Amino acid sequence: MKIGRRQFLGTSSAALIGLSLKSEKKIEGSFVNESVVAGHLLRDRKPFPPARQTIKTPLVIVGGGISGLSAAWRLRKRGFNDFVLLEMNAQAGGNARSGENEITAYPWAAHYVPIPGPKAEYVRELFTDLGVLQDGQWEERYLAFAPQERLFLYGRWQDGIEPSFGLTQKDREQFQRLEEAFAKYRASGAFTVPLEIGYSNKFAELDQTPFTDWLATQGFDSRLLNWYMNYACRDDYGALARDTSAWAGIHYFSSREAEEKGPLTWPEGNGWITKRLLKRVHENVRTDQMVNKIVPTARGASVFAGEIEYQAKFVIFSAPTFLAPYIIDDFPPLKTFVYSPWLTANLTLERLPVTRGAEPSWDTVFLDSPTLGYVDATHQSLRTHIDRTVWTFYWALADGTPSQNRQTLLSSDWNFWKEAILKDLERVHKDIRQCVSRMDIMRMGHAMVRPVPGTISSEERVKLKRRDQRILFANSDLSGISIFEEAQFHGVEAAQAVLRRLGGTRNAPGESR
Amino acid sequence: MNILLFLTVLLVAACALIYELIAGTIASYLVGDSVFQFSTVIGTYLFAMGLGSALSRYLNKGLIQRFIWIELMLGVVGGFSSAALMWAFAFSEGFHIVLYALVIVMGVLVGLEIPLLMRIVKDRYSFRDVVAHVLTFDYLGALGASLLFPILLIPHLGLIRSALFFGLINAGVALWSTFLFAPQLMEKRTLRAACFVVLCLLAGGIVKAKQITATAEDNIYADEIIFARDTRYQHIVLTRFKDDLRLFLNSHLQFSSRDEYRYHEALVHPGLAAVPFAKTVLVLGGGDGLAVREILKYPQVDKVTLVDLDPEMTKLFSTQSMLINLNQKSLSSPRLQVINADAFPWVDQNTQSFDFIVIDFPDPTNYALGKLYTTAFYRAVARHLSAQGFMVVQSTSPMFARDSFWCIVETLHKSGLQTFPYHVYVPSFGEWGFVLAGTHEYVAPTSLPSALRFLNPEGIPLLFQFPPDMGPVPMPANQLNTQVLVRTYENDWKDISH
DSSP, X not given: OOXXXXXXXXXXXXXXXXXXXXXXXXXXXXXXXXXXXXXXXXXXXXXXXXXXXXXXXXXXXXXXXXXXXXXXXXXXXXXXXXXXXXXXXXXXXXXXXXXXXXXXXXXXXXXXXXXXXXXXXXXXXXXXXXXXXXXXXXOGGGBOOSSOXXXXXXXXXXXXXXXXXXXXXXXXXXHHHHHXXXXXXXXXXXXXXXXXXXXXGGGGGGGGSBHHHHHXXXXXXXXXXXXXXXXXXXXXXXXXXXXXXHHHHHHHHHSSOOOSSOOEEOTTTTHHHHHHHHHHHGGGEEOSOOEEEEEEETTEEEEEETTEEEEEEEEEEOSOGGGHHHHBTTOOOOSXXXXXXXXXXXXXXXXXXXXXXXXXOSEEEETTOSSOOEEEGGGGOOOSOOXXXXXXXXXXXXXXXXXXXXXXXXXXXXXXXXXXXXXXXXXXXXXXXXXXXXXEEEEEEEEEEOOOTTSTTOHHHHHHTOSSSXXXXXXXXXXXXXXXXXXXXXXXXXXXXXXXXXXXXXXXXXXXX | OHHHHHHXXXXXXXXXXXXXXXXXXXXHHHHOOHHHHHHHHHHHHHHHHHHHHHHGGGOOXXXXXXXXXXXXXXXXXXXXXXXXXXXXXXXXXXXXXXXXXXXXHHHHHHHHHHHHHHHHHTTTSOHHHHHHHHHHHHHHHHHHHHHHIIIIIHHHTHHHHHHHHHHHHHHHHHHHHHHHTGGGOSOHHHHHHHHHHHHHHHHHHHHHHHHHTOTTHHHHOOSEEEEEEEOSSOEEEEEEETTEEEEEETTEEEEXXXXXXXXXXXXHHHHHTTOTTOOEEEEEEOTTSHHHHHHTTOTTOOEEEEEOSOHHHHHHHHHOHHHHHHTTTGGGOTTEEEEOSOHHHHHHHOOXXXXXXXXXOOOOOSXXXXXXXXXXXXXXXXXXXEEXXXXXXXXXXXXXXXXXXXXXXXXXXXXXXXXXXEEEEETTTEEEEEEEEESSOOOOOSOOOSSOSSOOTTTHHHHTOOOGGGOOOOOOOOOTTTOHHHHHHHHHHHHHHO
């Protein structure tokens, strides 16, 4: 048989591919922490089994993320222990969950808290409790170690994420002018964390405008500047700048002092805080308890979870607010809340990729990547010698509509996402496939609230913050932005409101706001 | 034919002498006492050659073929002899067994060469001419080799590659002989294939040797590399020139055996002698055991804990004869406990208290090492210090890295400690700095252990005086989140090299 040239080339290249596949390391892994099935039971209003047991309790907290755990922390700290916290997942923590393997602990989502300013009283109080803040000093080992951030652009590395290399005169001028604009908004005192403290209607019109439009009207057309603004919006809101309100875009940059100290972080990210909160409140926490129905009653509400009906005087609803119409009887549909779909992946690396021109950093970002890059969990290790590590890879599916992206997120299999992530990393780390031995992926259809234009100034949002109801809402989405400080703020505020209304409880002076 | 044949003799003779010289040189480099080493190596080699000559009478058939095989064997054994000796020195106790075994094997093979060659050519010339020509070229080759060895080979190729290079010549002679004696030869193909394999092996060795000693290292290390190893944690290199033994970790000089006593006496005694009640001492880093050697000079110290990351480092310095001569077997002392651990987590988790703590890490050349020079680290270490205790920190050069030195002083100060910086002159390092730190005032000791070579009680207060060009400069403290020291250090040394 005569082998044609084309056929020969075909077979030999197939053989070559076969060889290269053979030499590639096998990467294990799966989807983890899936809560989509349980969530869809609620969405599709499937019937749940009736309750067989009734428990009377003054208070039920729905949801064990940072909001719910912070409410519990405040209650127990005030000596009030008679409540239950119901968490639908096996592990409490919500967006501050973490995992651990033989190498290190690692985050599943939120991985740092910026140094809280003086207005973030509750955060400072918590960090004092946890030994993070001592005598006005931040514990050094909880501050992000140097080098903190690096950006890969134009084939090389630079320190920091704001592009500082390959800028034209125009780029520099615009970055400078934008910083001055942000400084003015910062000085106004209207952009604070927690958001509620400084919020005023003075800048409400900013919330009606997409961030990109605001940038364009101000004459910011630098490509690198717009990349950086988009990166910031994707990082904090899971959204592109065009889907973010200008108010929220400005808030990202104007709500904090330009701190050189860098954020607080831990190998397992904010999971470190979750663990310590749980240590203090675990007696009240019930995991694997999905609340399927809340029925308001004359003296409170009945909360149904599994086979138990909790007859409570008060409910703190710390779960994402979009769930309320699916759980609470006769709750009107919500208009304001939009959520961004995300995925995070934890990659176990048997060795670090060969990298020239940069030392391993805490946070690594690639210019023009649709993803957010990765964070190295062993960066906060005290060890000097690190050969194996875990990277947490972040990807907010921002381009396109949230519902389309949720569809993509859920319909594609693990192998699809594994390849997508490796391809993104391969742009910079050519040998990444030889380094990774495992990749676990967590998909979150409603990872965080998205401050689309109109969210921050929405009346619905303000109405939901009312503390004079029997059901008090407390998720971070009440602020329109999903960050640790907002979640903690609403959790603590709701707990304090309940304590006041239960009456006669010890209320520390100066505590109420 | 004539001239080619006698050129073969010349090359063969040169190889033989080179292997002998290499064995002698390595033995005297590694073990010292060069007169003894050279004379026993030469004696054994010549004796083995005699043995080879005696054995040659038992070889009767296929002389040419046998000669080629001998060349190939000699190429392999001689070619890798250097590498094998270095390896034996590093990894086994039986260096001398390997040395003399190699010398005997090489000697026997060399001893077979000339008698066989003479018999191969005996029919072509008269006996008188054979003896005259062969021996002439034999001695000529020896002269060439003895001149090449010190002038060209050792300075430019080094021991490992010189041996491999001459192994190639042996194998080359074998290959060439298959052509030279082609008419009388059977199985030429097999022989040539064997030659090819041996040539590849040796050429591979040369390439690999270049890798082992990393291309750049030839420039970094002035002296012969006698040990090079990539451990899990670092790249360890030992070099030797005459009586000067040097240790390099990741290409940074750690000590020179000529003047390390200055460094280690200065590191230990100003502090430890000032804590006369000291019973427990902690050493962080210092896996070479040289600081421990100084500490063990205090009879009242009954427990020394050494924490060093790299087990291969502490093993090397507790088993190798030349190195245990240097540290006086300090790592085998019953008073010493060796812990192979990463220092920061160990310090963080351990709860013991110590009267004196020696911190002797490599300079802060990267962010990983930089963690060991931070306020967070010093605070953690200070928790282990007994009330009247002191710690001492090797703090790079206040002359060449002045900002770095004073940054370390400030870091210790910010960690809540009183600091007492001092400096000494170590010829191989230049001016070198240390910082004593504790929670109370330092008073220089009035007595020291006997038999110190560098320090005396009168001299100690002088070490604490800094001339203006090394004097204090205001620097920020080094913290985990800023790591200012790493950048400062990089800049300091950049300035020096320009």
